[in-house]
Amino acid sequence: MDALKNILSPLGMNTGAIQDTLKLVVIGGTVETARRASVSAWNGFVDSFFLTAHFSQEDYPYDWLMHWLAKQPAWGRSREFEITTRSVGRNGITQKTTGDLEDEEEEEADDGLVHGRRKRKVAFMPSLDTTHTIYYRGHWLRITRTKRYPDYGHGSSLKISVVARNNDILKKLVLEAKREYEKDAEHRVHIFLADTTYGCWRWNGARQKRPMSSIVLQPGVKDMLLADCKDFLQSEEWYAERGIPFRRGYLLHGVPGSGKTSLIHSLAGELGLDIYVVSLSSKGMSDNTLTTLMGHVPSRCILLLEDLDAAFTRSVSRDATSTGAPTAATSKESATTETNDGSTLSLSGLLNSLDGVAAAEGRLLFATTNHIERLDPALSRPGRMDVWVNFTHATKWQAEGIFKCFFPYKPSTVSPTTPSSEDASQKNLPLPKRKSTHAIPLLTEEEISELAKRFADAIPEDELSVAGLQGYLLKNKTRPRECVDEVAEWVIQERETREKLKKEKAEREAKEKKEAEEKAKKEKEEKEAKEKLERKEARAKAKKLASKSESPVSASTAPTEPAPAATEASTTDSSNSESETTTGVDADTEESVTSEEENDKGDDAVKEEGKEKWVSVKGQAATPVPEAPTPSADAEAAT
Numbered sequence: 001m002d003a004l005k006n007i008l009s010p011l012g013m014n015t016g017a018i019q020d021t022l023k024l025v026v027i028g029g030t031v032e033t034a035r036r037a038s039v040s041a042w043n044g045f046v047d048s049f050f051l052t053a054h055f056s057q058e059d060y061p062y063d064w065l066m067h068w069l070a071k072q073p074a075w076g077r078s079r080e081f082e083i084t085t086r087s088v089g090r091n092g093i094t095q096k097t098t099g100d101l102e103d104e105e106e107e108e109a110d111d112g113l114v115h116g117r118r119k120r121k122v123a124f125m126p127s128l129d130t131t132h133t134i135y136y137r138g139h140w141l142r143i144t145r146t147k148r149y150p151d152y153g154h155g156s157s158l159k160i161s162v163v164a165r166n167n168d169i170l171k172k173l174v175l176e177a178k179r180e181y182e183k184d185a186e187h188r189v190h191i192f193l194a195d196t197t198y199g200c201w202r203w204n205g206a207r208q209k210r211p212m213s214s215i216v217l218q219p220g221v222k223d224m225l226l227a228d229c230k231d232f233l234q235s236e237e238w239y240a241e242r243g244i245p246f247r248r249g250y251l252l253h254g255v256p257g258s259g260k261t262s263l264i265h266s267l268a269g270e271l272g273l274d275i276y277v278v279s280l281s282s283k284g285m286s287d288n289t290l291t292t293l294m295g296h297v298p299s300r301c302i303l304l305l306e307d308l309d310a311a312f313t314r315s316v317s318r319d320a321t322s323t324g325a326p327t328a329a330t331s332k333e334s335a336t337t338e339t340n341d342g343s344t345l346s347l348s349g350l351l352n353s354l355d356g357v358a359a360a361e362g363r364l365l366f367a368t369t370n371h372i373e374r375l376d377p378a379l380s381r382p383g384r385m386d387v388w389v390n391f392t393h394a395t396k397w398q399a400e401g402i403f404k405c406f407f408p409y410k411p412s413t414v415s416p417t418t419p420s421s422e423d424a425s426q427k428n429l430p431l432p433k434r435k436s437t438h439a440i441p442l443l444t445e446e447e448i449s450e451l452a453k454r455f456a457d458a459i460p461e462d463e464l465s466v467a468g469l470q471g472y473l474l475k476n477k478t479r480p481r482e483c484v485d486e487v488a489e490w491v492i493q494e495r496e497t498r499e500k501l502k503k504e505k506a507e508r509e510a511k512e513k514k515e516a517e518e519k520a521k522k523e524k525e526e527k528e529a530k531e532k533l534e535r536k537e538a539r540a541k542a543k544k545l546a547s548k549s550e551s552p553v554s555a556s557t558a559p560t561e562p563a564p565a566a567t568e569a570s571t572t573d574s575s576n577s578e579s580e581t582t583t584g585v586d587a588d589t590e591e592s593v594t595s596e597e598e599n600d601k602g603d604d605a606v607k608e609e610g611k612e613k614w615v616s617v618k619g620q621a622a623t624p625v626p627e628a629p630t631p632s633a634d635a636e637a638a639t
């Protein structure tokens with residue numbers, strides 16, 4: 001203090017006030033440091049009693065926990081929350097929490113529909129970065145939800161802490177959440193899409209399961225596929241014992257709108273598997289990205305490669321005439337797609353990702369294509385594609401089946417006429433469980449069967465797509481009888497429309513072809529004109545150089561021996577001397593040469609002349625040896 005006084009006194013300052021301020025700063029700082037140290041020590045002490053589990057949004061347990069939490073009253077009673085209309089978990093179910101909002105005026109609306117829109121449920125979600133306490137099985141759980149990548153706007157994580165001696169309570173919690181989640185998600189199929197930017201899978205939604213009976217295929221096809229998939233999923237040990245990679249591939253090929261995708265969806269529901277979809281022609285897809293994606297596919301799932309034939313063509317059109325027929329580009333070594341969107345995918349890359357060392361095991365690979373003839377044999381060979389199923393246009397049998405799927409029947413007192421061994425899709429659908437808003441007349445089972453037969457009779461075999469039939473039935477879903485009466489007319493209309501579209505397409509293609517030809521012709525002409533100009537310039541330059549090189553010759557003494565290069569050039573070119581005199585010497589005279597042949601001849605001569613001149617000029621520049629008179633030089637001199 002005395003020292004401080006000594007410093008400040010010559011400056012005439014009031015040392016008392018400064019001393020007091022400094023004292024305050026020192027005391028305040030000490031107190032704050034002590035407080036922080038004690039808080040941190042206390043937190044450390046408390047944390048040492050807590051078990052903490054972290055759950056990240058990219059993994060399933062996060063969804064289980066979020067789903068479970070959404071059902072907890074304490075979670076719903078949070079005092080700090082965000083309000084969302086988005087589904088809480090991946091199962092797409094907006095859970096009922098104690099804080100859910102319901103508009104009483106909308107309660108009356110049937111089936112959750114308000115003016116055609118589905119009524120949105122509003123959920124209360126505890127806000128991010130707040131800690132909530134929930135009582136669970138005799139323990140207090142401290143739960144915090146945080147954003148992991150705030151800059152990117154996604155990626156939450158969950159932290160659950162509990163005071164306990166071991167982690168049994170956390171295990172119980174996770175298992176309970178999983179059970180509840182799976183029970184609620186039982187009727188849904190989860191779809192994941194490949195994200196080529198980050199090389200990861202993104203959850204895309206959960207769809208209602210589609211009953212197998214709603215898919216109408218030739219008898220036995222569905223059963224065969226289902227049995228094969230089930231058998232595969234149960235045979236892991238069998239495969240391991242024999243050293244066979246535990247994978248199975250199914251190639252579904254055939255016409256568009258024949259039920260390939262629908263069948264896969266339906267199988268996924270039946271087998272309780274999620275679907276991982278890759279579009280090989282998507283932007284940014286490369287060998288590396290595909291390998292990374294394949295390595296991250298879970299062991300029990302359906303991996304779906306859609307439109308396999310489009311992978312190496314990037315053709316937008318899917319019809320038979322579009323680009324994409326097997327070309328050199330589909331050979332194993334050279335099949336690399338390089339586009340200006342930066343996507344590179346090679347066939348060998350695809351094959352490696354499907355069954356290379358990094359490829360996932362235990363998955364069911366389904367590939368669909370409309371053009372099997374375009375596939376490289378390496379891609380569709382057994383081991384990669386073990387089961388092939390061909391999908392055709394609708395048969396009469398399918399037409400009957402799909403009709404029955406559409407119209408529910410009134411239970412009849414008469415015993416059913418259909419034999420029990422019949423395919424499920426050929427049976428009439430029973431009355432829907434949910435109250436329907438459409439006034440569908442209920443016919444007896446016999447009448448529906450009879451109508452279905454008449455409907456099938458009117459449908460030509462293997463001509464119209466099942467999707468097309470579905471469209472027609474959808475239009476008439478409340479008029480089963482009229483639907484059958486009018487079907488013959490509809491078939492005629494369909495044929496006419498198809499013919500019209502075909503004609504329009506042919507015209508469009510012819511027009512496009514003509515335009516392309518005209519464009520190519522124009523480009524060729526432009527190129528030729530450019531080349532002509534360049535040749536003209538080259539000739540003028542050569543002439544200039546020649547005249548330059550000749551001037552020292554006339555100035556110097558008479559040539560003794562021609563320079564070796566010049567000699568060579570003159571001998572090789574002596575046969576061209578005539579054309580040189582015509583076209584090679586005077587650029588202006590070239591305009592008068594009309595025939596292509598003459599032009600070409602002249603061009604060659606000019607090239608040779610240019611070369612010859614270059615050689616001789618080069619020789620002269622190096623050693624000032626006078627150039628020997630060559631026939632061309634003579635000709636030039638003559639002109």
Ligand SMILES: Nc1ncnc2c1ncn2[C@@H]1O[C@H](COP(=O)(O)OP(=O)(O)OP(=O)(O)O)[C@@H](O)[C@H]1O
Binds near residue numbers: 214256369391466
């Ligand atoms: N065999 C079928 N049984 C029942 N519905 C079918 C059948 N085929 C097609 N559909 C209906 O037609 C629509 C299109 O079917 P889907 O997408 O499965 O055809 P796809 O063969 O995968 O066509 P694409 O090759 O164009 O992808 C769906 O709504 C589906 O319900």
